[in-house]
Amino acid sequence: EDQVTQSPEALRLQEGESSSLNCSYTVSGLRGLFWYRQDPGKGPEFLFTLYSAGEEKEKERLKATLTKKESFLHITAPKPEDSATYLCAVQAMNTGFQKLVFGTGTRLLVSP
């Protein structure tokens, strides 16, 4: 069964203190790995899709990387507005359609 594990569950950073979030996955053939940001009470907001090991994508202070077993979301010099829950999800190759399997997320709090 496809599975996604995210760590840590919660992370508290000072503004400007860089760190990384981890997403470990087991899937029967990876079609894509997705990162989303979710603010309290709202729907997830799409950030990145990664398809193959070694791939990297960047957006402002965020950089996502992918290996064969895990993905990292690096946050450089975070600001308080980066506070949110970050969700990782995988899509398996053997599904004909677009089911996403999510982890439980990492709650990030950035203090000024």
Add this chain to the structure above:
Amino acid sequence: DAGVTQSPTHLIKTRGQQVTLRCSPKSGHDTVSWYQQALGQGPQFIFQYYEEEERQRGNFPDRFSGHQFPNYSSELNVNALLLGDSALYLCASSFRLRDDEQFFGPGTRLTVL
């Protein structure tokens, strides 16, 4: 360009009742997926609709059913509500032939008392 919209925003029901949630996909999208997100958890896949048919289903009982209309909008129906059905219900839309991005709506918060 309107994104994914969902209605209602909030809903309170009692056990045993039935509920219908609605979703309009992002313009140009033809596929709608529904997810259930319990508090503190990640979203769990319920089912997906394409060309007005259920194409894939997660581990949810038959009390959960859906429909897709010719204009690609969708409904999620839940019968015989249980306390455990309380959650944020999310709709995500995508374009079948370009599935690298699924856009989520704001969700419907369902509370079952």
